[in-house]
Amino acid sequence: MKLKDFSVRIAGLAGDGSLLAGEVLAYTLKRRGLYTVSVRDFPSNIRGLPTSLTIRANVERIFSWNDYIDALIALEPKAVYSHLKDIRSEGVIIIDEEFKSENLVRDDVYLYPVPLRKKAREMFKKEIFKNVIALGFLGYVFNIEPEEIKNSIIFYLKGKSGEIIENNIKALEEGYSLAKNLLKKRYEIEKSTDIGRYYLSGNEAVALGAIAAGCRFFAAYPITPSTEVFEFLAKHMPKFGGVTIQCEDEIASINMAIGASFAGLRAMTSTSGPGMDLKTEAISLASMAEVPLVIYHAQRGGPSTGLPTKTGQEDINHILFAGHGDVSRAVLVPSTPEESFEFTFRAFNIAEKYQIPVIVLSEQAVSQNQQTVDDIPYNGNLKWERGKILSEEEVSEYIKTGKIYERYELTEDGISPRAIPGTKGVIVRYNSNEKTPDGFIDEENEYRVQMVQKRLRKLERIIEDVPEPEFYGNKNAPNILVGIGSSLGPMRESVHRLKNEGIEISYLRIRTLMPLHEDYIYSLTYNKNVFVCELNSFSQLKNYLSRIWGRKQNVYSIRKYSGFPFKPSEIISEVKKILKKEN
Amino acid sequence: MEKLLNFEITSVKAYEGKKSTWCPGCGDFGVLAALKQALFELGISPYDAVVISGIGCSSKFPDYINTNAFHTIHGRLLPVATGVKLANQKLNVIVTGGDGDGYGIGGNHFMHAARRNINLTYIVMNNEIYALTKGQVAPTSPYGFVKGTTPYGSKDNPIEPCLISLSAGATFVARGFSGDTKNLKEYIKEGIKHKGFSHIDVLSPCVTFNEEYSYDYFRENIELLNGPFARREEAIAKIMETWRKGKIPVGIFYVEEKKHYELDIFGKEDYSIVEEFKTQKMPLKEELLKLIENKK
Ligand SMILES: Cc1ncc(C[n+]2csc(CCOP(=O)(O)OP(=O)(O)O)c2C)c(N)n1
Ligand code: SF4
Numbered sequence: 001m002k003l004k005d006f007s008v009r010i011a012g013l014a015g016d017g018s019l020l021a022g023e024v025l026a027y028t029l030k031r032r033g034l035y036t037v038s039v040r041d042f043p044s045n046i047r048g049l050p051t052s053l054t055i056r057a058n059v060e061r062i063f064s065w066n067d068y069i070d071a072l073i074a075l076e077p078k079a080v081y082s083h084l085k086d087i088r089s090e091g092v093i094i095i096d097e098e099f100k101s102e103n104l105v106r107d108d109v110y111l112y113p114v115p116l117r118k119k120a121r122e123m124f125k126k127e128i129f130k131n132v133i134a135l136g137f138l139g140y141v142f143n144i145e146p147e148e149i150k151n152s153i154i155f156y157l158k159g160k161s162g163e164i165i166e167n168n169i170k171a172l173e174e175g176y177s178l179a180k181n182l183l184k185k186r187y188e189i190e191k192s193t194d195i196g197r198y199y200l201s202g203n204e205a206v207a208l209g210a211i212a213a214g215c216r217f218f219a220a221y222p223i224t225p226s227t228e229v230f231e232f233l234a235k236h237m238p239k240f241g242g243v244t245i246q247c248e249d250e251i252a253s254i255n256m257a258i259g260a261s262f263a264g265l266r267a268m269t270s271t272s273g274p275g276m277d278l279k280t281e282a283i284s285l286a287s288m289a290e291v292p293l294v295i296y297h298a299q300r301g302g303p304s305t306g307l308p309t310k311t312g313q314e315d316i317n318h319i320l321f322a323g324h325g326d327v328s329r330a331v332l333v334p335s336t337p338e339e340s341f342e343f344t345f346r347a348f349n350i351a352e353k354y355q356i357p358v359i360v361l362s363e364q365a366v367s368q369n370q371q372t373v374d375d376i377p378y379n380g381n382l383k384w385e386r387g388k389i390l391s392e393e394e395v396s397e398y399i400k401t402g403k404i405y406e407r408y409e410l411t412e413d414g415i416s417p418r419a420i421p422g423t424k425g426v427i428v429r430y431n432s433n434e435k436t437p438d439g440f441i442d443e444e445n446e447y448r449v450q451m452v453q454k455r456l457r458k459l460e461r462i463i464e465d466v467p468e469p470e471f472y473g474n475k476n477a478p479n480i481l482v483g484i485g486s487s488l489g490p491m492r493e494s495v496h497r498l499k500n501e502g503i504e505i506s507y508l509r510i511r512t513l514m515p516l517h518e519d520y521i522y523s524l525t526y527n528k529n530v531f532v533c534e535l536n537s538f539s540q541l542k543n544y545l546s547r548i549w550g551r552k553q554n555v556y557s558i559r560k561y562s563g564f565p566f567k568p569s570e571i572i573s574e575v576k577k578i579l580k581k582e583n
Numbered sequence: 584m585e586k587l588l589n590f591e592i593t594s595v596k597a598y599e600g601k602k603s604t605w606c607p608g609c610g611d612f613g614v615l616a617a618l619k620q621a622l623f624e625l626g627i628s629p630y631d632a633v634v635i636s637g638i639g640c641s642s643k644f645p646d647y648i649n650t651n652a653f654h655t656i657h658g659r660l661l662p663v664a665t666g667v668k669l670a671n672q673k674l675n676v677i678v679t680g681g682d683g684d685g686y687g688i689g690g691n692h693f694m695h696a697a698r699r700n701i702n703l704t705y706i707v708m709n710n711e712i713y714a715l716t717k718g719q720v721a722p723t724s725p726y727g728f729v730k731g732t733t734p735y736g737s738k739d740n741p742i743e744p745c746l747i748s749l750s751a752g753a754t755f756v757a758r759g760f761s762g763d764t765k766n767l768k769e770y771i772k773e774g775i776k777h778k779g780f781s782h783i784d785v786l787s788p789c790v791t792f793n794e795e796y797s798y799d800y801f802r803e804n805i806e807l808l809n810g811p812f813a814r815r816e817e818a819i820a821k822i823m824e825t826w827r828k829g830k831i832p833v834g835i836f837y838v839e840e841k842k843h844y845e846l847d848i849f850g851k852e853d854y855s856i857v858e859e860f861k862t863q864k865m866p867l868k869e870e871l872l873k874l875i876e877n878k879k
Contacts, residue, residue, distance in 0.1 A: 198875050208871050214863070216856050217670055236874050240866065241859045243669055243848060248695040252662040255655070259635075259666025262653055263674070264857040267666070285656050376875075378868050420857060421651040421667070422674050424630045429645070430653040432638075440601050440646050441654065 002188040004058065007066050008138065010131070011052035011083055012075030014045055017131035020156070021073070022053030025135060026370065027152040028144060029057045030199050033192030035372045037489070039065045039365065039565070044224065044308040050079065059190045063336065063371070064489020067569040070187070071141060073134045075116075080104070092185065094137050096130065110185050112137070114178055120171065129171040136175020142189050146176050197374055202367040205337040206296055206360065207232035208376065209344030210268055214384050215294070216242030217260035217267040219253040224308045225364040226270045226298040250278035254295065258282060261291050262430055264389075264420035266348050270296035273315060274305065276322070283357050284323040289430045290408070290416070290455075292351035292387075295359045296344065298367035301535075301563045310563025311365035313485055316540040319361050320514055328356045328455055330462055331513040335366060335488035339511070342377045343467060350465050353387035354458045355415060361513065363535070365486035365565040388417040390426065399425040406437040410450055414457025459515070466512040471524055473506025479579070480525050481507040481571065483533035484541065490566035491533060497572055505531075505575065513544070522548050529582070530555045531575055537561045554582070595623040600647040610787030610798075611641050611708050613761030617768040618677065618706065619648060625772055632675045635664040637689060639681035639715045641708035641787065650677075658689030661696045664703050671855040672702070672845050675775060682709040682784075686722040686744050693744075697751035697780050701844040704774045704781045707744065708761070710789035711796050718792030728795075743826065744784050745836060749819050754779035754839040756818065758832060760805055761787040762798045770835055779843040786831065806830040811838040 008025065010018040019040070026036045034057040043049035056065050068088040074080040077099040087093065089108040097113035104111060114137055116130035123129070132153070139149050150169055157165050207229045210218065218233045220226075234244045242265075247253040253269045260267040271279060276297050286293045299315045301307030306314075319331055330350050332343040340362060347358040390398075390405075394417070398405050405426035409416040416437075419426040429439030434451055436442040473480075473495045481491045491507040498505045508524055510516075530553060532542040539557040549555055558574040560566055598619040605611050622632055632650040636642035638657035645652030651674070655663045664678045685693050685707045696703065712730070713719040720728045720737045723744065727736040749756050755777040759767035767785060774781035786801045806825050812818040818837040825832035846852060 198872075200875065204875065208874060211874070212866055212871055214860065214865070216860055217666065219666065232874075241856055241863065243856065245665075245669065247662070248691055251659060252665075252692055252695070255659040255662035256666035256669070258655075259653070259663035259668075260670040261666075262663070263667045263670035265670045265860065267670075281656060282659065285659075289653070289655075376868075376871060378871060384865060421633050422631060422671055422855075422857070424628075427629060427649060428651045431645075432654055432656050439652070441643065 002190070003070065004190055005056070005062070005066065006187070006189060007054060007056040007069040008071045008073070009052055009054040009069045009083055009086070010073045010075070011050065011079035012131070013047070014043060014049050014051045015047040016051070016075040017128060018051050018053050018075060021131040021135045022055055024149065024152045024156050025138070026055050026199060027155060028149050029055070030197060030372050031148065031152065031194045033194045034059060034190060035061045035197075036199065037062050037064060038370045040368055041564070042309050050082065052079070052083070057189070059192050061374075062489060063492060064486065064565060065567065067567045071138060073138060074099070075131060075134065090185070092141055094134050112182055114182065119174055119178070123170065123174065124167055129167060132168050132171040133175040133178070136172040137179040138175075139172070140176050140179030140183060140186070142187050144189070146173060195374075197372050198376065199370050199372050200337040201228065201370045202334065202337055202340040202362055203228035203298070204232055205340035205376070206344045206362070206367070207236070209341040210294070211236060211240055212341070212378055212382070213266060213345040213348040215266045215268045215348060216240065217257060217265045218242070218244040218269070219247050219256040219260075219267070220270045221247050221250045221253050221275060223272045223275045225300055225368045226272050226296060228368070229270045229296060250275040251282065254279040254282040257293055258286055258291050261293055262421065266352070268294040268296060270298070272298050272300050276315065276318065280322045283329065284325060284327050285432050286357040287323065287327040287329065288325070289432050290355040291430065292355050293357040294344070294347045294351050295357055297359055297361050299361065299363040301561065307563045309364065311363045311486060311535060311565055312561065312563065313363055313535040313541065315361070316513065316536070316544060317538075319359055320544065326452070326455070328354070328459055329514060330354070330356060330358045330466055331361055332358065332467060333361045333484045333511055333513055335485055335509065337371055337373050338377050340366065342382070345382050346465070346467070349385040350462065353385060353415070353465065354462055355387070355418065356458065363485045388415055390417050390419045390423070395419065395423055395425050404438065407439045408435055408437045408451065408454070410437055410454055412457075413461070414454045416454075463515045463517065466515065468517055469511055469520060470509040471506065472509070474504060475506070475524070477504035477506045477528070479503065479505040479529045479531065479575065481505060481531050481533055482510065482525065482541075482545065483507065484510050484513070486535070486565040487533045490568045490571050493568035494571040494575070497568060498575060503575065503579065518548050521545070525549065525553070527553070529579070531558050531571075531578070532556070533558045533566060533571055535560050535565065592623065592626070592628060595619050598622055598629060598649050600645075600649045603647045604643065605640060606791045608790040609640070610710060610761040610789065611644070613764045613767065614706060614708055614785050614787055615644065615647055617764045617771055620764075620768045621771040621775060622650070625775060627675050627775070631673065632677060633667055634677045634679055635660050635667065636678070637680040637684040639684045639713070640789070641679065641681040642684055644679040658684050658687070658692065660684065661689060661692040661703070661705065665696060665699070665701050668701055668703055669845060669848075669856070671857045672853050673855050676703050677775070678703050678705040680707060681714070682707055682711065682723045682744070683713040683721045686742060690722070694747065694751045697748045697753035697782065699844045700752060700754055700779045700841060702778050702780070704771070704783070706771065706783045706785060708787035709744070709784050710787050710793055712789050712793040714789045714792050743822065745782070745822055746819060748782040749815055749837060753782045754841050755781035756837045757782070757835040758784045758786070760801055760833055761785055762801060773835060773838075777838065778846070779839070779841055786833070801831070804829070804831050805833045808832050808834040808836065810834045810836045812836060815839070
């Protein structure tokens, strides 16, 4: 049987090596010319708790995991039971023969007890190789040539000792030969040509986007699921003349970025939930003092420490409203590695053009999961646009004419030219207090009102520069899904699968939460059944968007808050349930 | 305000900012005068200096001096200043704030800036009170202090900020008195010249909310130490000894020549990322792709 779209899950305990086996497999599939998506499920713990990696592959570009898996490698006994329900009929389970499997309640799957640990012990005196033995077994199940996986192992273990690499290859071959003896069912999977695609996480894409955008200052405090951005930049930023700094806390990190931006650099900070809480006061500062700033925020589940390693879209309210006073901001929400790259890049242009904080709002399922992408969208459309920064000629104009430079000059478009401190001839005065145009504290009514209006004028045109929503499907469909972030893939598949069931539906994916493309969203959703898909329990997205629709429209909320992204079937069944109720 | 079009600074008036709104007699006047004089004598043009403050009476400082400036938020002045300094080492970054600002809400940043030994000059106007919020106890106020929020007397013990910065790793630590601007100016000059984190605690009376710590009180109780001491431990011991006698130690306590943070990171003095960036072009796509390919 030939599989066009298939999913494999490798599950074990943290420390069992599921991640490495999964990465090697994904890389092998990429080299086969397949697109892959991976979903990591790991605990906030280093060893001993359940961990898994699900990899889905297809010849066509896919954006999320599927409802079921075709094969499971279970590296610990419990993993068999916890993932059993996800295996499709005729699927494959590879387990250690030492596990007791009598009470497996499904007889429609192929179960292979394999001496994984025993062989590993015999061959290497170390159980750790069990993951690669299992991978070899799986390779045989899916008719993947040993050479293909071998190359990936060599690639992945680059830098490790020759002995380690050799042993892994031996383990792989052992897996193949065990499979040859045991196998009852074998599958074919598609093969295409590897056109040099990239296997990237959202975090890596954000870091690349920042470097491409000319960000040369990055300050942060480590927090899951955003830390990989920091690690990537710490390694590569110095090569571009920039600097990264690990701060004493999130408060310091955002304020350092503000300082660097004041000094004339493109600066960024990154964080997640609890860290974002701490940064709030400084977001107000950046807005008030008109300091351009990019803040990357990868959401996780739950208030407080919540679910540190799992996904959620629970910080929508916070991101939209964080800060006291009328805080200016823009909020961009990527769904893919490509968008994570592009939106980060564009965030720097927007931040500098309007001199405001710009938040790139991601989530664990987008930031940490990897996808195969054709390319990074780095082309002629992306340019460094630094907005109104005084040029040397403009500065000499100040010097010649004796005009005093005013940081907060009251301009028609509300944007005041920025001078770089250290430029001879201009004194640059930033202020977190309300101020006169030259930056001195002033609380008198006259300037207060003018300054507020100046800041308001800046916001009027931001909509021209931010990513517009993505519409997908038939414009005349009477039903429409609305969502952000990781909901992209599940919504897209729901559109197709519901159509097969006779339900016409489209989707609208919002890519900028602030400012909001209200007219566009209104026109596309007008008079339709709207299903807002979101990963929180408060219906934060629906509540925020509801002002667009008023009370006349049918708007429903499809919510999930387990810590995982939607599966297509979850959206589909909710839509059907609601439609049935309505009829 | 004297216009500085030819960059020649002929008098200290060049540094004059807005007329201050401090209460007549406020200790901060002395600090302002000393800093302006120090900058003038060192020949640092207002274009090359940045004064960064937090929030408080003392943090209004940037308004009253004609240099580049950033009046930020309560307690966060050191992180902002650190960002500025890392971005452009050519700037002379002076950080000015109050004791509540620096030792209370910003206490953590204070410790870490000292530990990093970043090349900043941090001047704290220590009036042992929260003044701008109209007189509450500060981390430097004595035990039992009766103020608005401590009507039954404060139950917190005061800190000695110079001991904190000394033990955290600051490489220049001094205490001045705003009633003695002559010495204070010298400390500030030395602090600015010093390459590393310079902490200058300044006894700066609040004449409105803290009668207990008046000019006269400080004049009678300060004791000029014979610093700087050769070893950190010695400086710490001398400061403790002085307090034990019931006196307030002033003077330059400690100076250490040590590689400062930016030099350690960039391997060279006076590196400015801001300037370096001016000559940069957008990275080529191949450069970015190489970063991905090398990720594993
Ligand atoms: C986050 C925050 N909390 C509280 C305040 C209110 N506040 C303003 S100034 C100040 C204390 C100032 O004391 P200090 O730093 O000693 O400066 P001084 O006014 O005595 O010079 C406080 C609590 C604030 N601005 N921000
Ligand atoms: S209240 Fe105190 S600290 Fe504030 S200006 Fe007046 S004297 Fe100075």
